[in-house]
Amino acid sequence: MATAKVTIKAIHDTDLVKILKKLGLYEGVVEGRYRCFVCGNKITLDNIGGLFKSRDGKINFVCNNTKCLMIAAEITSKISKE
Numbered sequence: 001m002a003t004a005k006v007t008i009k010a011i012h013d014t015d016l017v018k019i020l021k022k023l024g025l026y027e028g029v030v031e032g033r034y035r036c037f038v039c040g041n042k043i044t045l046d047n048i049g050g051l052f053k054s055r056d057g058k059i060n061f062v063c064n065n066t067k068c069l070m071i072a073a074e075i076t077s078k079i080s081k082e
């Protein structure tokens, strides 16, 4: 299953707000409640790079820093392989 990867891709396109609202995470992002999983920067609508679900079902965010996106892609590919 490559669900996590697809989510990261979709966010680059357009429907970020729609996805966040669907997942019930929109308010939290607007309020600055989340931090980048990799670098710890606060996630906002301006710098959000993607999100992925870890094995325990927790949603993690990454910012749009190239390094963070690459690490997130690595993590999600590992999760989907297991």
Ligand SMILES: [Zn+2]
Binding pocket: 036, 037, 038, 039, 040, 041, 062, 063, 064, 065, 068
């Ligand atoms: Zn980051």
